[in-house]
Amino acid sequence: MLNDSIHYANGSLHCDGISLAQIAERIGTPCYVYSLPRILHQLQRLKAAFQAIPSEIHYSAKANANLDILRALIQAGVGIDTVSGGEIWRALQAGCPAADIVFAGVGKTKAEIDYAIDEGVGWINIENQQECAWIQAAATRAGRTQRVALRLNPAERAATHAAIATGHAEAKFGLSATSIRELMQRAERYPALDFCGLHVHIGSQLSEPSATGRAIDAAGNLLAEYPQLATLNIGGGFPVPYRQDSELSTVEEWVASLQPYLLRLQLREAVKIEPGRFLVADAGVLLTRVLYCKRQLGQTTLIVDASMSELLRPALYGAHHEIVPLNEVEKASRETMQVVGPVCESTDVLLPQVALPPPQAGDLLAILTVGAYGMVMASNYNARPRPAEVVVYRNGAESGWRLSRAREDWRSFYPGESQDP
Ligand SMILES: Cc1ncc(COP(=O)(O)O)c(C=O)c1O
Incomplete structure (x- = not known):
């Protein structure tokens, strides 16, 4: 376009x-x-759309890890969302403070977890129970407490191309609400993990926001049960028109329709967002x-x-x-x-x-x-x-x-x- x-x-x-x-x-x-001016313009649009909702942006490096783009976004105050040891390294190389890096991913290796913790990443988003033991071991060895968010699979099918939907029950991503409750009951087994948030990302290029609204509500139920979970990361997915005649919502409309869902959560910490496609x-x-x-x-x-x-x-x-x-x-x-x-x-x-x-x-x-x-x-x-x-x-x-x-x-x-x- x-x-x-x-x-x-x-x-x-x-x-x-x-x-x-x-x-x-x-x-x-x-x-x-x-x-680069267009990327920074899109960033300003997104920030303006979230004006009424305290929020923190982590750019999803998987969309485009060009070093100049990463540097421009980091200089504009954005953190980086990563999904591999390589992306963590790239974010650090671009000058991102480790504390502003989120490490997510459905299959993190032990070596990647060790690397993330040794470098001091701010957050790790957890997608299965077994990861907790590896994070516990690495954080104990490093003498740190690691902030973690649990990725919820809300069993919501996003309105997008089937290949880029990630929140439905059969998807490989995230933990079911039941698994999250089981994990939270055993949280004291992992004293080096600071369970302080939930994460929910139901797909990319989301053509309308209602499934995201339902996913936020599902996360809200869990947040109410576990007061130590102070924030929600709603991932990316902000839609981008690829055709001249596209009738997709603008990002301003999209965020406005999610605003009531986010505000009623009454989060203690800023909501996290992980835009990739929309920015670049x-x-x-x-x-x-x-x-x-x-x-x-x-x-x-x-x-x-x-x-x-x-x-x-x-x-x-x-x-x-x-x-x-x-x-x-x-x-x-x-x-x-x-x-x-x-x-x-x-x-x-x-x-x-x-x-x-x-x-x-x-x-x-x-x-x-x-x-x-x-x-x-x-x-x-x-x-x-x-x-x-x-x-x-x-x-x-x-x-x-x-x-x-x-x-x-x-x-x-x-x-x-x-x-x-
Ligand atoms: C967990 C997570 N966050 C953020 C993104 C970025 O999504 P998008 O490029 O649609 O904004 C993705 C991409 O699928 C993702 O899997």
């Missing part, structure tokens, strides 16, 4: 006043470009170049140099990302086609149907709204180098850009591999 940062100016696509064609020529394609999705574009155009069997197929290796979401979930030319061309001269990547998989279709100006090899295109769950899911499948990342920043009234991460080189793909036959 185009927005205040990413839009056409004088017929060519710009990001905060910087020509995207110029970046593509300098850096090559495929290349992710992120607008529409700040990112993936620049790609046309390789070939094939017209046969009644179909036009545009083969570009980006693929499922750089952007997995269309192949993984059938996710929709609009594709637009970097140079705006009259609508009258458009042709309907599918846009595909070079990877040897029939699912490597970036967009099954789009009307674009009749393409020529070398033309530049932008795949929109790819700032979340884009680069973080990129792989070396087909031995393809992961793409470059560029950030656009604002310095006073001026915009600038820099290469944030260089394109990989396929000669460096297999470090540490034994050369022995």
Whole structure:
């Protein structure tokens, strides 16, 4: 989706006043470009939406762990939500104080728990009873008391794509209300754990908030039973429009409808939120170049140099990302086609149907709204180098850009591999 940062100016696509064609020529394609001003704008919107509800934000690094993005958000006062030892390391590398890191995840290893506690993370979100013993051992060894929140599985099916719903009974995530009650009865077995909150995240890209409201109510019942639980973490899931004609609620409407649920909990500590997608999705574009155009069997197929290796979401979930030319061309001269990547998989279709100006090899295109769950899911499948990342920043009234991460080189793909036959 185009927005205040990413839009056409004088017929060519710009990001905060910087020509995207110029970046593509300098850096090559495929290349992710992120607008830091757009990310900070989304952060301000979210903070304003929560104005009447004391809240604390932990950005979900799984959406996009680009170092410049992490740094910008940390400098703006945001903590980081992590799901692995690698993400904790990344958050620390970006300058996040350990106390502002939340460590969550359905299958934390013992080594990851040891690392999290040695580094002094602020919170651990617990998803099964056995984790408690490992946290107890690590915290005792480190001579610390570890703040923990219990992740509730509220048995609520979120209104979203089935692949990104996480709060229904069959989901692998969280603890049932019964398991939480059992655990709380045995809490004294874990003196190094400070059980001080609940966590509930029922999915991503939640198209309407009623299931989240019911999940907050379910958490509220438990909070009332256990007064030591001082706060609730409601996770992420704030929806993002991916289509021009989207009728999704705005974040302001979404938070307003949850406000009564949150205020009646009368939490003693600020509610925690873990936005990922909402902060970064529409700040990112993936620049790609046309390789070939094939017209046969009644179909036009545009083969570009980006693929499922750089952007997995269309192949993984059938996710929709609009594709637009970097140079705006009259609508009258458009042709309907599918846009595909070079990877040897029939699912490597970036967009099954789009009307674009009749393409020529070398033309530049932008795949929109790819700032979340884009680069973080990129792989070396087909031995393809992961793409470059560029950030656009604002310095006073001026915009600038820099290469944030260089394109990989396929000669460096297999470090540490034994050369022995
Ligand atoms: C526990 C948790 N918190 C936060 C998020 C971020 O969600 P979103 O990107 O939809 O805001 C996720 C992603 O699924 C998650 O699993």
